Amino acid sequence: MKFVDEATIDVVAGNGGAGCASFRREKFIPFGGPNGGDGGRGGSVYAVADRNINTLIDYRYARRHEARNGEQGRGSDQFGAAAEDIILRMPVGTIIRDVETDQILTELLVHGEPVLIVKGGDGGFGNLHFKTSTNRAPRQKTPGWPGEQKKVKLELRVLADVGLLGQPNAGKSTLITAVSNARPKIADYPFTTLHPNLGVVRVGPEQSFVIADIPGLIEGAAEGAGLGHQFLRHLQRTRLLLHVVDLAPFDPSVDPVQEAKAIVNELKKYDQGLYDKPRWLVLNKLDMVPADERAARVKDFVKRYKWKGPVFEISALTREGCAGLIQAIYQHVDKAQRIVEEVDPRFQPAEESTPGGEA
Known part of the structure; x- marks a missing residue:
């Protein structure tokens, strides 16, 4: 299935049905009074997050989603039927934005939770609604209220605990294959990964985290080089971000330090908040470096890169060093998930005080 992470659609709610002006007509009942019912409510459009969906491809071609109008009221005290609502199922992590105002309407973060996008119009009032003790034969009725209409942009941002960042052919796809259940395409040429891949890493019983692999970045991505910044969202x-660096590039003239600095610069150009996220350095493909040269090459890279944070030396192909990396990631993610809930001051017991401030 093709991965689509952006789409623009029109959502239209149904109009409410009009009310009815009717009077009771039966044999031997000359003054039956009003019996016109109200109109039915128009259908609304809801969005629901579904963890079983991972792309917005359904909305790339189906651009308009319109709910039905409510039924009109009828005589004999019959109210119009309400129209059915439309449920749009989207991947978890979808952001719905109003195109005209560029305002974020909602973010779908909870599986199965419905979120109202556009509300259907209420039904109009029939003359039964206007009956009073002084107005026993009302002829008033109102039309139904129109439903809302919006043009919205859908933007998918996958929900992952850890993200892989690096140049093409740095070994990110091999790493996510080695540590998780994901099976992305792996080949010996650049830009093998064309869309994000998610994998679940099982650390132990009831211990896991989600890792995401995105297409590689190259220098000049801000100007549109390669796949640009379109997947950094x-x-x-x-x-946590894992900056994967190839310590054994195919071309001997390529300097891994310069490539690593280029990636960080592109990250900063895209979003300062993303640049400020915790980032670890993962030096990959150590199996292609002679054992007696590994320590010196790693030390030289860290020194010239001027890196002060955590450093992990691995080989995604042979899975050397991956176990320690997984344990360290899980401890970091688990610690980040433990959010201390602040006590709401509204539910704290009030302090007793006496007039004039005297105890």
Whole structure:
């Protein structure tokens, strides 16, 4: 299935049905009074997050979603039937934004929770609604209220705890294959990964986290080089970034330090908040470096890169060092998830005081 993370659609709620002006007509009842019912409510449009969906491809081609109008009221005290609501199922992590105002309407973060996008119009009042003790034969009725209409933009940001960042062919897809259940395409040429991949890493019983792999970044992505910045949005919900660096590039003239600095510069150009996220350095493909040269090469890289944070030396192909990396990631993610809830001052017991401030 093709991965689509952006779509623009029109959502239209149904109009409310008109009220009815009718009077009771039966044999031997000359003055039956009003019996016109109210109109039915128009259908609304809801969005629901579904964890079983991972792309917005359904909304790339189905651009208009319109609910039905409510039925009109009828005589004999019959109210119009309300129209059915429309449920739009979207991936968890979808952001719904109003195109005209550029305002974020909602974010779908909870599986199965419905969120109202546009509300259907209420039904009009029939003349039964206007009956009073002084107005026993009302002829007033009102039309139904119109439903809301909006043009919205859908933007998917995947929900992951950890994101992989690095140059093409740095070994990110091999790493996510080695530590999780994801099976992305792996090949020996750049830009093999064309869309984000998610994998669940099982650390132990009831211990797991989600890792995301996005297409590689290259220098000049801000100007549109390569795949540009179009997939960096999927890292904005992560709690930790792993900067994967290839220590054994195919081209001997390529300097891994310069490539790593270029990635960080592109990250800063895209979003300062993403740049400020916790970031760890993962030096990959150590299996291609002679054992007696590994320590010196790692030390030289860290020194020239001027890196002060955590450093992990791994080989995603042979899975050397991956176990320790997984344990460290889980401890960091688990610690970040423990949010201390603040006590609401509205529910704190009030302090007793006496007039004049005297105890």
